[in-house]
Amino acid sequence: MANLESPGSGTPEDAGFNTDYQLGQDNIRPFGLDIHNPVFVISGLVIIAFVLLALANQEASAEFFGWLRPFLTREFDWFLVIAVDIMLIFCIALVFLPVGGVRIGGKDAVPDYSYPAWIAMLFAAGIGIGLLFFGVLEPVYYTYAEGGAARPLGLDPSTPGNENIGIVGTVHHWGLGGWCVYAVVGLTLAVYTYNKGLPMTLRSAFYPILGERIWGWWGHIIDTLAVFATLFGLTTxxxxxxxxxxxxxNDVFGLEPSNTLVVVLIIGITAIALGSxxxxxDKGVKRLSEINMIMAVLLFFFVLILAGVGTTLARFGDVMVxxxxxxxxxxxxxxxEDTSYFHGWTTFYWAWWIAWSPFVGMFIARISRGRTVREFMIFVLIAPTVVCALWMTTFGGAAIDMIEGGTGTGDGITAVVVDTYKPELALFRLLDQYPLYSIIAPISLVLIVIFFVTSSDSGSLVIDTITAGGKIDAPVAQRVFWCTLEGLVAIALLLGGGLSALQGAAVSTGIPFTLVVLAMCWCVYVALRTEAR
Amino acid sequence: MFQRILAPVDLAHLEKLERALDVTAEEARHHGAPVTFVSVTAAAPGPLAHNPEEFRAKLEAFAKDQADRRGIDATALAVISHDPTTDVDDALLKAVEDTGADLVVMASHKPGMAEYFWPSNGGKIASHSDASVFVVRDA
Structure with a gap:
């Protein structure tokens, strides 16, 4: 079928984005699949080879990744931080610039999803698991660990005005710095797809820079990099x-937390993600995201009430200021000079968010048709930042109050965060000081599982779309392939090197992808300027 | 006997539709029933169109062409779905309801192994809709 001349909203300015490329023209169709050649082939093969190598050389890969992660987050600190600064300033500028009035999908587009469903999906895909994992861990770690050497900016919480610096340091990572990266990628993909009519894949955004070359090797490299970044970011x-x-x-039911258990868990949860x-x-991802939001809100209020609503809200105000x-x-x-915080955490987070950005960004793009640029930026940037800050203040503040209370209720938390480092237990050491632990702990486990599933399923949709050359309606077997591969990579990396291997892989794909996201700021602005407002 | 015919089409695979389109036209003429050609797509660009409006226009052009060439009364219905891969059956079932069609004519390939896991669209429509379903196998 021949391609038509004027994509997008049909204004004369669209002329600059015309292409004769036909979506799917490079796709091959073996066994009834519909996959992009060579993006699917290269990324699939490299990832499988990577998994096999990591499993065959478990010790060597553990050592390599153990070295790689700190090396990258230390040496590339300036690069990551400057890049994220640029993205943040760009996002804020878009709220105020006239192009903020442009509507994704053209002037007459109406939003596909209601606000609650939209926001639920933003959260569930993006950061869900992290809230539960880091909500207690990070604030406590920054405040007390390493004899105070991990404090953000070296600020002492005992000086007035800095009492909540541990929480502020956490909000820094989960707030604007993370979401501005997602917002840039999400908006760029949304505008190029729904306004300019180009395929929903990362390479499309580079049309103003590379022109027709995006359909060749330049584009293959960008898309393949995006697949790696997504897959390793997700598996982390x-x-x-x-x-x-x-x-x-282990805590609730006394199961031995062995590698076998972790592998069985990943398999089980990948199976649920497959179902989704x-x-x-709409029937899988959206519904699970909504269930997830409801459960997260319930857990939040449970902790909020027990930690004290007044105290928490007052602290929240202080944290935001x-x-x-x-x-x-x-x-x-x-x-x-706060090296431990800066290199150990901030730059790692920045690389991790950037590694996640093709995934979260494309997912956000897919659900944001019909919103204006301004609305998009405010909701993607500010709403999640405020909610994350409220969550971190509540959970972190509750933990800090227990520790400061001096009655011994915080000893369990100190033991797993400060004395020995068992980050996965931090949340449970907080919850077990509250009533109904035997009910609340299993509920939070279910919550983590669903967050896990909603990341895995939306991630599979995204990788499938990229590796199908931007096709959204590729055969369902391809989603099964990617969803399964994600589970396998997570298992391989955990066995061959544990978490540091996962994190090393995520960071090492995030750094080259930073250049891609930076270029996107320019590309999306160019595209927005030509749109009717 | 039949009042309205619904004919799901995939414009990307017209060559596989030829027999089904012949049958559709024959049934339409025989019963004097109008035909609605329905097609499901995503809002994102696809191989056929850059946006829903373009897709709708192409489907309308297709319906008009069928009407003119085969002497039948034909209209077009473009359904925009968030996830066509998984939602096409439900979208078609809804189209049956919305149009009030009492006969569905659709093409289907010969079933293979995959149909044990993912039933064909025709099978699903037949088992879940009140309308009669005429599944036309490719030759």
Missing amino acids: SLGLGAKQIAAGL VLMGM QYVVNLPALNNPFGR
Whole structure:
């Protein structure tokens, strides 16, 4: 079928984005599949080879990745921080610039999803697992661990005005810095897909820079890089999730948290994710995301009420003020003396968010048709930041209050965060100080499982779309393939090197992808300028 | 006997539709029933169109062409779905209901192994809809 001349919303300015490329023209169709050649072939083969190598050389790969992660987050600190700063400033500018009025999908597009469903999916795909894993861990770690050497900006929590610096340091990672990366990628893909009519894949965004070359090797490289980044970013979260569930099962039911248990968990959860991708976007992913939101809100209120609503809200106000006050210093790439916080955490998070960005970004793009750019930025940037801050303040603050209370209720938390480092237990050491632990702990385990599933299924949809050359309706067997492969990679990396292997893989794909995201800022602006407002 | 015919089509695979389209036209003329050609797509660009409007226009052009060439009364119905891969059956069932069609004519390939895991669209429509379903196998 021939391609038509004027994609997009049909304004004359669209002329600059015309292409004769026909979506799917490079696809091959073996065994009834519909896959992009060579993106599917290369990324599939390289990932399988990677898994086999990691499994065959478990010790060597553990050592390599153990070295790789700190090396990258130390040496590329300035690069990651400057890049994220640029993205953040760009996102904020879009709220105020006239192009903020452009509507994704053209002037007359109406939103596909209601606000609650939209927001639920934003969260569930993006950061869910992390809230449960890091909510207690990070604030406590920054405040007390390493004899105070891990404090953000070296600020002492005993000085007035800095009491909540541990929480502020956490909000820094889960707030604007993370979501601005997702927002750039998400908006770029949404605009190029729904306004410019190009295939829903990363390479499309580079049309203003590379022109027709995006359909050749330049595009193959960008898309393949995106597949790697997504897969390793995703498996890092899956690995964290599986470890936390294993630890929780050990705590509640006394199961031995062995490698076998973790592997069985990953297989079981991948099976649930498969069920969800087979049911599709609306019946699987969306429904699970909504269930997840409801459970997360219930758990949140449970902790909020027990920790004290008044105390928490007052602290939340203080955290937000301190966050804004310290934002410039926290985003400063040069001359940092808080090395442990900066290299151990901040730059790792930045690389991790960037590794996740093709995945979360494409998923956000897919569900955001019909929103204006301004609405998109406010919701993707500010709403999640405020909610994450509230969550971290509640969970972190509750833990810090227990420790400061001096009655021994916080000893369990200190033991797993400060004395020995068992991060996967931090949440449970908080919850076991509250009533109904035998009910609340299993509920939070279910919550982690569903978060796990909603990341895995939406991730499979995204990788499938990229490796099908931007086709959204590729055969369902391809989703099964990617969903299964994600589970296998998570298992292989956990066995061959544990979490540091997962994190090393995520960071090493995140760093080259940073260049891609930076270029996207320019590309999306070029595209927006030509759109009717 | 039949009042309205629904004919699901995939414009990307017209060559596989030829027999089904012949049958559709014959049934339409025989019963004097109008035909609605229905097709399911995503809002994102696909091989056929860059956006839903373009897709709708192509489907309408197709329906008009069928009407003119085969002397039948034909209209088009484009259904936009969030996830066509998994939602096509439900979208078609809804189209049967919305159009009030009492006969569905659709093409189907010969069943193979895969049909044990993912039943064909025709099978699903036949087992879940009130309308009669005429599944036309490719030659």
